[in-house]
Amino acid sequence: MRLLAGRVADALHIQEKAMVMVEDGRITQIESWDDATRPQKADIDARRWLLVPGFVDIHVHGGAGRYVMEADEEAILSVAHHLTRHGVTGFLPTTITGPREQLTAVLEVIVRLMRGRACESACVLGCHLEGPYINPQKKGAQPEAYILTPDCNDFLRWAGPYLEVVRIMTLAPELPGADQLIRMLVREGIIVSIGHTNATNADVDRAIGFGARHVTHCGNAMRGMESREPGVLGAALARSELVAELIWDNIHVHPAVCKVIVEAKGARGVILISDGIPGAGMPDGYSFSLGDLPVVVSNGAARLPDGTLAGSLLTLERAFYNAGGYDLRKRVLMSSYNALCALGLNHRKGRIAPGYDADLVVLDEEGTVRLTVIEGRIVYDGREG
Numbered sequence: 001m002r003l004l005a006g007r008v009a010d011a012l013h014i015q016e017k018a019m020v021m022v023e024d025g026r027i028t029q030i031e032s033w034d035d036a037t038r039p040q041k042a043d044i045d046a047r048r049w050l051l052v053p054g055f056v057d058i059h060v061h062g063g064a065g066r067y068v069m070e071a072d073e074e075a076i077l078s079v080a081h082h083l084t085r086h087g088v089t090g091f092l093p094t095t096i097t098g099p100r101e102q103l104t105a106v107l108e109v110i111v112r113l114m115r116g117r118a119c120e121s122a123c124v125l126g127c128h129l130e131g132p133y134i135n136p137q138k139k140g141a142q143p144e145a146y147i148l149t150p151d152c153n154d155f156l157r158w159a160g161p162y163l164e165v166v167r168i169m170t171l172a173p174e175l176p177g178a179d180q181l182i183r184m185l186v187r188e189g190i191i192v193s194i195g196h197t198n199a200t201n202a203d204v205d206r207a208i209g210f211g212a213r214h215v216t217h218c219g220n221a222m223r224g225m226e227s228r229e230p231g232v233l234g235a236a237l238a239r240s241e242l243v244a245e246l247i248w249d250n251i252h253v254h255p256a257v258c259k260v261i262v263e264a265k266g267a268r269g270v271i272l273i274s275d276g277i278p279g280a281g282m283p284d285g286y287s288f289s290l291g292d293l294p295v296v297v298s299n300g301a302a303r304l305p306d307g308t309l310a311g312s313l314l315t316l317e318r319a320f321y322n323a324g325g326y327d328l329r330k331r332v333l334m335s336s337y338n339a340l341c342a343l344g345l346n347h348r349k350g351r352i353a354p355g356y357d358a359d360l361v362v363l364d365e366e367g368t369v370r371l372t373v374i375e376g377r378i379v380y381d382g383r384e385g
Helices: 073-084 100-116 152-165 178-187 201-210 231-238 255-265 316-322 328-343
Strands: 002-009 014-023 026-032 044-053 055-060 088-093 127-130 166-171 191-194 243-246 270-272 287-290 293-298 301-303 360-363 369-374 377-381
Touching: 002 328, 002 360, 014 044, 044 328, 044 369, 055 073, 055 127, 055 166, 055 316, 055 328, 073 088, 073 100, 088 369, 100 127, 100 152, 127 152, 152 166, 152 178, 166 178, 178 191, 178 201, 191 201, 201 231, 231 255, 243 255, 243 328, 255 270, 270 316, 270 328, 316 328, 316 360
Parallel strands: 002 044, 055 088, 127 166, 166 191, 243 270
Antiparallel strands: 002 014, 014 026, 044 360, 088 127, 287 293, 293 301, 360 369, 369 377
16 A cells, blocks of 8 residues: 655654555555655545544543443444544443443453454454442442442452453542552553542552552543642642543533643643543434433533533544644644553554554544554545545
């Protein structure tokens, strides 16, 4: 494959007018061109548009009417297809708090998907368990009936056979038993993300000492920052050890606060996420359930009957666009490369350079996805749209 792009950007470089050559799923060469010497044999002519590494979504619950918690292979593949249309090339299907047997069933499906299928749409890179060991005071749209107190033995009973696919676990570090669970998760190579939590700054400090390294949807479902108690938000901004997930939809977090988070953390300390739910990609009036909680899509947001935000309708190409005040390299860091670093995949994905997997997305002038390529295969083509 020979892909002609008007502009190419990754986490390290921006290049105008480049031809990217792909063979056997990997990038083999990049050449410059100009109007006088433009190659005539390009397989893909995107000379008007921008080429960046495919987006990576480490926190997504569903989309296009389907839901990770269905614990169904077809449902997760439908979510993957939905994400592909929005430039995502890899993702972590993300659970919510639910019955143990349902969480186990989700993990079983993810194991099968990772072992037995080529990436014909966005690739499943593991699982993000959001709960069930969270604080009821900051549950957000998580069903309280299934919230549990952290317990290593309990966790191993329902998740133990599937630890190979658990990449991130969100928990509240202030709860009894959380210290021991954090230490165990870290030993197993699982990223501990602080979220749905009423932790104090001291609680967060302790969790960092045990190995916690992420913050779930920074600014949402957590203790806020005050002058004499930094809370989780203040700790997230102040501690370089923590990488902050950010839902940049300008609804969950005000755009000025999004900028504060990026300025405090630096682009390397932020990962853009969708926190997408089944209502993503669906029209106003669409209703569904998160666990046993009813949710309605209205005016571009998804809410419970009491007005609580219930996940997001965001897609990552919109988050990339919303962060448009930043240099392209910083936006690539936040939309793909930082996530791949966290997952230990940045040695082969996330760059537009020889030897890297050809996971790519072409965006037009309005930020719309025109083409998604995974390991050299076109998996979504919206060039005629």
